[in-house]
Amino acid sequence: NAGVTQTPKFRVLKTGQSMTLLCAQDMNHEYMYWYRQDPGMGLRLIHYSVGEGTTAKGEVPDGYNVSRLKKQNFLLGLESAAPSQTSVYFCASSGLAGAARWFGPGTRLTVT
């Protein structure tokens, strides 16, 4: 099993450009999450999903959109990138609410 995978691993965007980060999991987990990690800080929840076709806002949702069309995939979109969105983005999944999260390797995004 690959676990949780993320593409791409690295990306550089110019301010105003858009992009989509893809997260895929092969563990048949219901719950999926997108976090961002900034230097010296813990992870902050952007959006999450409690099942196929559902999405909900986390702590820092502004400037991001998500979709969960298939159970195994969770997409994070940036419509108009800003330098404040420079960060490392982690996707995670869990089989049950409140259970341990399985994390992907991260996507390092730089917005210039």
Add this chain to the structure above:
Amino acid sequence: SQQGEEDPQALSIQEGENATMNCSYKTSINNLQWYRQNSGRGLVHLILIRSNEREKHSGRLRVTLDTSKKSSSLLITASRAADTASYFCATDLRMDSSYKLIFGSGTRLLVRP
């Protein structure tokens, strides 16, 4: 401010010594989880301790939870150079139809060979 705060922010020890990291939080929790992050990598789950548990072990790891003091500690015994990483506590809170995992800012552990 963060729900979970780790202490110390950084810790440097000799291989073979024990490492203790502490975590304090502010509100009632469903459970508390500890994660490890190697440099440039994703987080790896270490231990989950429920709010009605006081102590849990996994190999060389020992986690305690004191809900009256809203604090937890992670003890790594007989540390190895491979234990060098950042360690995060995360508190699991009930949120709408799911649970919200709130992370602290982490403890950076350096184990010197």
